[in-house]
Amino acid sequence: MTIAAKDAPLIAVDDVHTYYGKSHILHGVTLHVGPGEVVGLLGRNGVGKSTTLKTIMGLVRPTEGSIQLDGAPITGMPPHKLARLGVGYVPEDRRIFRLLTVMENLRTGLDRQGVTDEKKQALLDKVFNYFPVLAERRSQAGGTLSGGEQQMLAIARAMMLEPKIILLDEPTEGLMPRMVSQISNIIDVLHKENVAILLVEQNVPLTLEASERVYIMEKGVVRHHAAARELKMNDAVIHQYLGV
Ligand SMILES: Nc1ncnc2c1ncn2[C@@H]1O[C@H](COP(=O)(O)OP(=O)(O)OP(=O)(O)O)[C@@H](O)[C@H]1O
Numbered sequence: 001m002t003i004a005a006k007d008a009p010l011i012a013v014d015d016v017h018t019y020y021g022k023s024h025i026l027h028g029v030t031l032h033v034g035p036g037e038v039v040g041l042l043g044r045n046g047v048g049k050s051t052t053l054k055t056i057m058g059l060v061r062p063t064e065g066s067i068q069l070d071g072a073p074i075t076g077m078p079p080h081k082l083a084r085l086g087v088g089y090v091p092e093d094r095r096i097f098r099l100l101t102v103m104e105n106l107r108t109g110l111d112r113q114g115v116t117d118e119k120k121q122a123l124l125d126k127v128f129n130y131f132p133v134l135a136e137r138r139s140q141a142g143g144t145l146s147g148g149e150q151q152m153l154a155i156a157r158a159m160m161l162e163p164k165i166i167l168l169d170e171p172t173e174g175l176m177p178r179m180v181s182q183i184s185n186i187i188d189v190l191h192k193e194n195v196a197i198l199l200v201e202q203n204v205p206l207t208l209e210a211s212e213r214v215y216i217m218e219k220g221v222v223r224h225h226a227a228a229r230e231l232k233m234n235d236a237v238i239h240q241y242l243g244v
């Protein structure tokens with residue numbers, strides 16, 4: 001059975017090939033994310049999940065294939081332009097500014113053209129409302145936050161740009177188990193805000209719980225695509241591709 005994105009895709013990746021130097025990493029990746037949809041991207045270590053996100057975000061250029069945002073080509077567009085068009089990206093290493101305060105980190109996402117002071121305040125109020133711990137720690141340096149709080153800050157900063165989609169690379173990586181449920185909460189918040197998410201994860205249960213559809217990659221291609229609720233009942237597929 002084919003499971004289509006429920007609406008016309010917000011992001012459409014079609015037959016994308018990506019190399020690092022001579023190493024052929026993505027061998028024709030195809031996946032779609034609908035507006036406001038949470039889509040999981042699973043796969044073992046080194047299959048090309050992060051490279052898929054980097055290729056969408058314009059950090060590496062595909063040699064073949066196309067990427068579209070709202071039906072318009074964005075293949076090879078630089079990251080700052082994609083950010084302006086509504087594509088948010090939170091990489092594996094989070095890249096918050098460790099020496100800047102929480103507030104200063106958030107403001108880096110607000111200093112852009114066309115954002116009135118009222119709008120800036122409204123955006124800050126919104127994330128502080130969703131993530132009260134960031135409000136409490138607003139004057140604290142980013143580097144002093146716990147791993148889970150840093151992940152929250154990285155996502156909150158991405159929200160300052162009012163993205164249509166956030167590409168989220170292993171948000172639970174390195175977090176203590178009790179922090180992992182916070183990540184589910186953050187995904188719920190984004191979903192409530194109608195922000196689409198392409199969620200790369202190693203945490204299979206969290207991904208199946210948070211996502212509507214899931215793609216499974218193996219060696220640079222998508223091998224399996226299913227509704228999350230179907231995959232939950234398909235231990236054989238999960239074992240075959242993910243080894244869990
Ligand atoms: N900058 C790079 N230069 C050369 N090879 C790279 C580079 N980055 C990644 N690779 C290789 O590309 C392949 C895919 O890497 P990628 O980071 O996309 O995998 P991944 O699915 O995200 O893995 P993980 O689950 O470990 O994060 C790996 O074999 C990796 O060694």
Ligand SMILES: [Mg+2]
Nearest residue numbers: 049050051092
């Ligand atoms: Mg990765």
